[in-house]
Amino acid sequence: MEFNRRRQLATDYYQLSMSNVYVNEGKDEDIAVFDLFVRSNPFNGGYLVCAGLEQVVDYLTNLKFDEKDIDILKNNHPELTEKFLDYLRNFRFTGEIYGIPEGSIVFPHEPLIRIKAPLIQAQIIETPLLSIVNHQTLIATKAARIVQAAEGDAVLEFGLRRAHGSEAGLYGARAAVIGGCVGTSNVESEDLIKLPAKGTMSHSYVLSYASEYDAFWTYTKYNQDNLIFLVDTYNTLESGVPNAIRVFSKLRDEGRLPKTYGIRLDSGDLAYLSKEAKTMLVENGFDDAVISASSDLDEYLVRDLKLQGAQINLWGVGTKLITAYDQPALGAVYKLAQIDSKGEITNKLKISNDPGKITNPGYKRVVRLYDKDSNKALADLIMLDDEKIDEKKPLTIFHPVHTWKKRVLTNFYVKEMMVPVIIDGKPVYKSPSISEMQQHLKNEFETMWPATTRFTNPHEYHVDLSDKLWNMKLGILNQ
Numbered sequence: 001m002e003f004n005r006r007r008q009l010a011t012d013y014y015q016l017s018m019s020n021v022y023v024n025e026g027k028d029e030d031i032a033v034f035d036l037f038v039r040s041n042p043f044n045g046g047y048l049v050c051a052g053l054e055q056v057v058d059y060l061t062n063l064k065f066d067e068k069d070i071d072i073l074k075n076n077h078p079e080l081t082e083k084f085l086d087y088l089r090n091f092r093f094t095g096e097i098y099g100i101p102e103g104s105i106v107f108p109h110e111p112l113i114r115i116k117a118p119l120i121q122a123q124i125i126e127t128p129l130l131s132i133v134n135h136q137t138l139i140a141t142k143a144a145r146i147v148q149a150a151e152g153d154a155v156l157e158f159g160l161r162r163a164h165g166s167e168a169g170l171y172g173a174r175a176a177v178i179g180g181c182v183g184t185s186n187v188e189s190e191d192l193i194k195l196p197a198k199g200t201m202s203h204s205y206v207l208s209y210a211s212e213y214d215a216f217w218t219y220t221k222y223n224q225d226n227l228i229f230l231v232d233t234y235n236t237l238e239s240g241v242p243n244a245i246r247v248f249s250k251l252r253d254e255g256r257l258p259k260t261y262g263i264r265l266d267s268g269d270l271a272y273l274s275k276e277a278k279t280m281l282v283e284n285g286f287d288d289a290v291i292s293a294s295s296d297l298d299e300y301l302v303r304d305l306k307l308q309g310a311q312i313n314l315w316g317v318g319t320k321l322i323t324a325y326d327q328p329a330l331g332a333v334y335k336l337a338q339i340d341s342k343g344e345i346t347n348k349l350k351i352s353n354d355p356g357k358i359t360n361p362g363y364k365r366v367v368r369l370y371d372k373d374s375n376k377a378l379a380d381l382i383m384l385d386d387e388k389i390d391e392k393k394p395l396t397i398f399h400p401v402h403t404w405k406k407r408v409l410t411n412f413y414v415k416e417m418m419v420p421v422i423i424d425g426k427p428v429y430k431s432p433s434i435s436e437m438q439q440h441l442k443n444e445f446e447t448m449w450p451a452t453t454r455f456t457n458p459h460e461y462h463v464d465l466s467d468k469l470w471n472m473k474l475g476i477l478n479q
Ligand SMILES: Nc1ncnc2c1ncn2[C@@H]1O[C@H](COP(=O)(O)OP(=O)(O)OP(=O)(O)O)[C@@H](O)[C@H]1O
Pocket: 266, 267, 268, 269, 270, 271, 272, 294, 295, 296, 297, 301, 304, 305, 308
């Protein structure tokens, strides 16, 4: 699936006005290093699930400007010089990208993507990279929380009709599946995520028949598997569930009750109705029927319904997932960390009154430190790219703002977080399949202490700076 292939002007104009200056001032060949990172965890949570890297690669390896784009820019912006427009005509991304694989659990302040490229290129790509990663990381994180609350039950993404446009619906569905949803109702996503779209039936379908029974029975003539009947159109317990049971019984008598069959509840007290429906289904020998529910669900309602003993084993989640309802923006940023101007390297940081907002300078990488016995993650360390860690020696790590808070690690091993993705403009990374990303996330959860992933007052996972990086930062601040 091609991302934004014909949408190269989907950027903020200032990227182009600044680039116009760079070309004309001979700064376009300066080599810049930028970091893309998030400043805080969304949803008052303790973690993020990163997503969007595959679309970043697709965008960067296909980015070019054609004569139509040049005409539009020329007509609207007489200040853009011919020299710059010529530059755009010949544009190709020639830089280097390192990134953290999709489906990884990540934390604020650590680079999710590191960009090293001619300054002008790194500038032009800023807005699209942020919009891709902001969106997908936010939705993957929301999905992971809902899946976490569902405690092993299947979660389906149903949000397209409430998404902020079909592109948000499409890439939101992708991110939701990375985050752990077993599927989506979004048909356009089939080609992107290589999974058939899934679904049940609507109230209008049931209402369009003279009786609820007719609606259910007729459906079975054209759908052999996955027979999930919507049972709340008239009266869930007095009509919907009994009619569903009549149809299931008939199918069983005819020897064609499918593997996946069941009901969907979409209104009323979902805990009470699911328990009553379960009893009725079991009494009729339909112990393995799916009981699905939808209706403005999110991670808190799913958790609450489970606490109430709801007998629901498939959760359909739309609006609150696809729009990241309680936090609709992630706020990932893209900050300059180094400039190499004709061989003269300067490390850069952005100063702020808030120490937590001062950016980290230099050409850096991120590693995760794990406890050798439990295999649980202990902390992440942002360090300069050429630094090494000796796993045999004790390692002292310290809080990046409250530096007196120290820990000495002795029994640990180190894992690199970032992988090379594009080198000299050429893709070098084979993106895993969406189901591999989903599995990767499951493995990641195994390495996290519950304190980090719990919803209420999660523990702040440590993302620390190496000594060398801290000294570089302090040196620049002192200047
Ligand atoms: N047992 C429950 N505990 C907590 N919240 C519930 C429970 N059952 C349902 N809800 C939630 O309460 C909210 C309102 O449900 P309610 O049935 O009143 O409206 P509805 O589902 O929109 O029904 P209708 O379409 O008939 O108006 C929904 O978000 C639903 O998920």
